[in-house]
Amino acid sequence: MPIADVWDIPLLNPKAKERVGYPTQKPILLLERIIGLVTSPGDLVLDTFTGSGTTLVAAELLGRNSLGIDIANEAVQLAAQRLEQPFKTSSELLRKGRETYVQSDEEALAYLHGLPIVPVQRNRGIDAILKIAPCENPVLIRVQRRGENLADAAGLLQSAGRSKQPATLVLVVTDPQEPAGLFNMPPTDVVLVNSTASELVERLADRGIGKL
Numbered sequence: 001m002p003i004a005d006v007w008d009i010p011l012l013n014p015k016a017k018e019r020v021g022y023p024t025q026k027p028i029l030l031l032e033r034i035i036g037l038v039t040s041p042g043d044l045v046l047d048t049f050t051g052s053g054t055t056l057v058a059a060e061l062l063g064r065n066s067l068g069i070d071i072a073n074e075a076v077q078l079a080a081q082r083l084e085q086p087f088k089t090s091s092e093l094l095r096k097g098r099e100t101y102v103q104s105d106e107e108a109l110a111y112l113h114g115l116p117i118v119p120v121q122r123n124r125g126i127d128a129i130l131k132i133a134p135c136e137n138p139v140l141i142r143v144q145r146r147g148e149n150l151a152d153a154a155g156l157l158q159s160a161g162r163s164k165q166p167a168t169l170v171l172v173v174t175d176p177q178e179p180a181g182l183f184n185m186p187p188t189d190v191v192l193v194n195s196t197a198s199e200l201v202e203r204l205a206d207r208g209i210g211k212l
Helices: 028-037 054-061 074-083 092-096 105-108 148-164 196-206
Strands: 046-047 065-068 118-119 128-130 139-143 166-172 190-193
Touching: 028 054, 046 054, 046 190, 054 065, 054 074, 105 139, 139 148, 148 190, 190 196
Parallel strands: 046 065, 139 166, 166 190
Antiparallel strands: 118 128, 128 139
């Protein structure tokens, strides 16, 4: 199976046991991938800029011999300490698969099909962010859910968007039949945009054609 040109290797968790605080430390998973591609068990791996010793630890875990060189005494000492007890943090992300962490609402995103968006995961108030020029304020989008009134949907969007101000908040209306009233109006800083289905129903109603 050919290896893709992008390797999905997560960053080290700040609290990971593998992390030693060295500023240029790399994940062992990355060095294992490189060493495994170009060496065989028993080969000698040379790292002339040892740093925190990650390359040497990865070589040890893969059954390779290794030689490390570094001008800094603290780096040499750190690498030696890590080699005494080689340890690699297990990655739940790689073990379970990235798909298990995806928690976007596919039904809601279907209303945004064709738009240049970035789906937002694990967020009750925002479904997607519109891709725009870097200098522009972000455009945050939420899609009205089934049985959800406009005020509740807009409130969730407004609450989620508070920490990302200044931003444009857009609520996609999917229920054109919902009555609007004094106690059911969305906040004034939320822009209402009809979905295609909602717009179609409204335009047909304007022509006297009944509910679909």
